[in-house]
Amino acid sequence: MGDQEVKLFGLWASPFSKRVETALKIKGIKYEYFEEDLSNKSSELLKYNPVHKKLPVLLHNGKPVCESLVILEYIDETWKSERSLLPEDPYARAMARFWAKFIDDKCIAAMWSIRRSSERPEKGIEELTEHLKTLENELKGKKFFGGDEIGLVDITANLIALWLGVLLELKGIELLTKEKFPRLCEWIDYYLDHQIIKETLPDRENYREYLSNVLKG
Amino acid sequence: MGDQEVKLFGLWASPFSKRVETALKIKGIKYEYFEEDLSNKSSELLKYNPVHKKLPVLLHNGKPVCESLVILEYIDETWKSERSLLPEDPYARAMARFWAKFIDDKCIAAMWSIRRSSERPEKGIEELTEHLKTLENELKGKKFFGGDEIGLVDITANLIALWLGVLLELKGIELLTKEKFPRLCEWIDYYLDHQIIKETLPDRENYREYLSNVLKG
Numbered sequence: 001m002g003d004q005e006v007k008l009f010g011l012w013a014s015p016f017s018k019r020v021e022t023a024l025k026i027k028g029i030k031y032e033y034f035e036e037d038l039s040n041k042s043s044e045l046l047k048y049n050p051v052h053k054k055l056p057v058l059l060h061n062g063k064p065v066c067e068s069l070v071i072l073e074y075i076d077e078t079w080k081s082e083r084s085l086l087p088e089d090p091y092a093r094a095m096a097r098f099w100a101k102f103i104d105d106k107c108i109a110a111m112w113s114i115r116r117s118s119e120r121p122e123k124g125i126e127e128l129t130e131h132l133k134t135l136e137n138e139l140k141g142k143k144f145f146g147g148d149e150i151g152l153v154d155i156t157a158n159l160i161a162l163w164l165g166v167l168l169e170l171k172g173i174e175l176l177t178k179e180k181f182p183r184l185c186e187w188i189d190y191y192l193d194h195q196i197i198k199e200t201l202p203d204r205e206n207y208r209e210y211l212s213n214v215l216k217g
Numbered sequence: 218m219g220d221q222e223v224k225l226f227g228l229w230a231s232p233f234s235k236r237v238e239t240a241l242k243i244k245g246i247k248y249e250y251f252e253e254d255l256s257n258k259s260s261e262l263l264k265y266n267p268v269h270k271k272l273p274v275l276l277h278n279g280k281p282v283c284e285s286l287v288i289l290e291y292i293d294e295t296w297k298s299e300r301s302l303l304p305e306d307p308y309a310r311a312m313a314r315f316w317a318k319f320i321d322d323k324c325i326a327a328m329w330s331i332r333r334s335s336e337r338p339e340k341g342i343e344e345l346t347e348h349l350k351t352l353e354n355e356l357k358g359k360k361f362f363g364g365d366e367i368g369l370v371d372i373t374a375n376l377i378a379l380w381l382g383v384l385l386e387l388k389g390i391e392l393l394t395k396e397k398f399p400r401l402c403e404w405i406d407y408y409l410d411h412q413i414i415k416e417t418l419p420d421r422e423n424y425r426e427y428l429s430n431v432l433k434g
Contacts, residue, residue, distance in 0.1 A: 051319065051351055063308055070314045077307040090294040091280055097287045102268065134268055 006031040007059040009045055012202055013210050015159035016068040017056040022155050023075045025196045027082040069100055072152055085152045099138060099145060100156040106131045115167055125173060132181055139183040143190055154191060161191045162201050166208050170215060223248040224276040226262055229419055230427050232376035233285040234273040239372045240292045242413045244299040286317055289369055302369045316355065316362060317373040323348045332384055342390060349398055356400040360407055371408060378408045379418050383425050387432060
């Protein structure tokens with residue numbers, strides 16, 4: 001693809017930013033990274049994502065792409081000769097999109113409900129348990145959601161691999177255990193042990209301290 | 218594509234079902250339609266969409282696809298030789314996905330807030346106004362969101378072309394007017410006047426009566 005300008009506006013603690021970084025690294029695409037300050041959003045962020053004013057924003061040769069799942073598909077379609085994030089077969093692609101949407105719609109809603117709640121968030125825990133059971137079932141016979149390799153669904157599920165565990169720990173909720181979710185826990189081990197993921201996701205202790213302060217605030 | 222079994226489980230009053238029907242008709246794909254009864258969901262619906270138990274479900278040669286936007290992309294990728302719903306260029310595809318997601322996330326949330334509210338739903342109206350302004354701006358210089366032809370974003374925006382107007386009328390809210398949103402109103406006229414759309418969307422009066430009963434209920 002020759003000389004290309006690829007810039008990413010992100011946040012170190014955001015699973016959505018980290019999705020994009022993961023995809024760029026898996027594809028081996030060089031990019032320039034700009035850490036944003038959400039309490040003082042940059043003029044670039046406001047200019048490139050005027051609709052949502054949110055991270056992440058990918059800037060490719062001056063053209064912005066927003067919304068992490070949209071960016072992942074854009075990266076996959078733009079750098080086609082690199083390893084694919086989505087399978088080739090249309091039905092398998094539809095299934096990957098279905099699960100990515102499931103994680104974004106259902107799991108995140110339950111996680112937010114738990115995060116916001118000041119008391120024990122029974123409803124959020126109940127919903128999340130159901131969603132995790134659904135994902136546990138989806139992992140039957142597979143190492144990654146994408147099969148033998150990390151794909152779009154794995155990258156989307158990064159928030160279950162790291163962010164969810166920290167949230168549950170800080171809230172004192174025992175849920176994501178090897179007894180209850182053996183396949184998901186094994187998937188988390190495989191995912192976090194992948195070299196590119198290790199280089200990309202935030203350090204667990206740093207994020208724990210960050211979220212602990214956010215929850216206190 | 219030869220002999221194929223294409224079945225659609227849908228609901229006549231659902232904009233999400235109608236998205237799929239519209240896409241199938243634009244592509245010229247023959248399908249068998251099954252009207253569902255939401256108060257008594259069929260065993261097929263529960264079998265083919267066990268995660269959400271929702272409509273629409275597309276069954277293609279025995280394999281189910283769920284979630285209307287996922288189905289639209291599946292149809293576009295499976296019947297490639299027919300007219301495309303998404304543009305070819307990766308950046309234009311990303312923009313289409315961005316706007317489809319915007320409609321599904323933002324506009325629908327505001328519409329639901331208005332629909333659920335028993336009193337005058339000021340917050341929902343305010344949010345919806347902002348979202349419609351954003352869409353109005355996006356239509357600058359274009360006949361359809363997809364350009365000269367109906368594309369994925371237009372099909373997704375069907376609920377603004379028909380369902381929103383009926384909701385606002387029944388709620389006594391004057392918002393989607395030619396004075397406030399000239400381009401959107403012109404788009405609605407173009408969209409509803411398209412032969413395939415006329416054949417696909419529900420009759421306005423029938424839907425008005427249906428929603429009126431739902432809101433009373």
